[in-house]
Amino acid sequence: MAGRMAGKVVVVTGAARGIGRGCAEMLAREGARVVIGDVRADEGAAAAEAITAGGGEALFVQTDVVQEDQCAALVQAAATTFGKLDGLVNNVGWFPRAMLEDTTTEFWDQVLNVNLRGAFYCCKHAVPLMRANKGGSIVNIGSLNGIQGLPNLIAYASAKGGLLAMTKTLAGAYAGDRIRANYIIPGWVLTDTEIALHAGRGLSEEDLLRAGAALPLGRHQTPEDTAYAVIYLLSDESAQVTGTVMHIDAGASTLPIPPSSPYVG
Numbered sequence: 001m002a003g004r005m006a007g008k009v010v011v012v013t014g015a016a017r018g019i020g021r022g023c024a025e026m027l028a029r030e031g032a033r034v035v036i037g038d039v040r041a042d043e044g045a046a047a048a049e050a051i052t053a054g055g056g057e058a059l060f061v062q063t064d065v066v067q068e069d070q071c072a073a074l075v076q077a078a079a080t081t082f083g084k085l086d087g088l089v090n091n092v093g094w095f096p097r098a099m100l101e102d103t104t105t106e107f108w109d110q111v112l113n114v115n116l117r118g119a120f121y122c123c124k125h126a127v128p129l130m131r132a133n134k135g136g137s138i139v140n141i142g143s144l145n146g147i148q149g150l151p152n153l154i155a156y157a158s159a160k161g162g163l164l165a166m167t168k169t170l171a172g173a174y175a176g177d178r179i180r181a182n183y184i185i186p187g188w189v190l191t192d193t194e195i196a197l198h199a200g201r202g203l204s205e206e207d208l209l210r211a212g213a214a215l216p217l218g219r220h221q222t223p224e225d226t227a228y229a230v231i232y233l234l235s236d237e238s239a240q241v242t243g244t245v246m247h248i249d250a251g252a253s254t255l256p257i258p259p260s261s262p263y264v265g
């Protein structure tokens with residue numbers, strides 16, 4: 001398949017839905033062979049089938065990224081099925097809210113495990129395959145919270161901050177192996193999970209769309225907005241780019257968040 005990702009084999013975690021699915025679909029349209037790792041069996045399989053039905057190549061491997069052996073099996077499936085591994089997108093994320101004093105040890109561990117430990121396992125097992133491939137590209141899907149967290153996202157912000165530090169550390173550690181690592185900040189994306197989270201707080205989709213229209217560039221960001229950046233960072237177009245933070249957040253990091261925004265709270 002021709003395209004900017006022609007010939008590349010890429011693993012995308014958390015690609016059964018949301019931003020990850022948008023990335024997997026665009027990667028396949030650009031010619032990548034995509035391995036989807038997600039804990040949701042039915043949705044993950046459906047995502048891979050949709051790509052295949054559209055003329056792309058995709059494989060689904062049910063994976064809980066909190067389990068090291070499952071992460072190892074996920075990246076190995078790319079090499080076994082498609083012959084190598086060029087790219088890894090650590091997209092799995094979970095963003096439940098809790099202020100500091102409501103953050104229990106169990107909650108902290110769960111959030112850190114899903115958002116940080118999973119990416120560590122996937123990187124750990126992907127790097128040897130990338131080294132054997134004489135190079136590769138890792139894209140970690142972060143958050144603005146990884147730089148400055150919201151008050152009720154203490155654990156999530158800590159995990160995404162850790163992911164940022166891990167990204168820069170890997171970039172330095174593996175540049176000699178031609179393995180690059182970069183961090184994307186997707187802004188505010190109305191995925192089903194995000195909509196459900198705010199619905200639980202009494203906000204309708206219309207409320208959220210109104211809040212999006214008030215954002216600096218006039219709308220929420222989409223999975224496709226992130227996917228364009230993922231493709232750049234996984235392709236040879238970014239061969240000299242590593243250790244960077246790419247903001248796909250319409251300038252959110254440059255402006256104070258209005259106290260009335262549903263993004264806060």
Ligand SMILES: NC(=O)c1ccc[n+]([C@@H]2O[C@H](COP(=O)([O-])OP(=O)(O)OC[C@H]3O[C@@H](n4cnc5c(N)ncnc54)[C@H](O)[C@@H]3O)[C@@H](O)[C@H]2O)c1
Nearest residue numbers: 014016017018019038039064065091092093188189191193
């Ligand atoms: N939606 C936003 O506004 C937003 C903003 C900034 C950053 N992000 C980040 O973008 C990424 C994707 O967010 P999203 O909104 O698409 O989320 P989502 O909930 O729509 O999708 C997350 C996917 O990860 C999977 N997943 C969750 N736990 C898993 C586990 N233990 N093992 C394997 N798969 C697991 C889910 O099944 C789901 O398919 C996350 O890292 C998130 O932190 C999202």
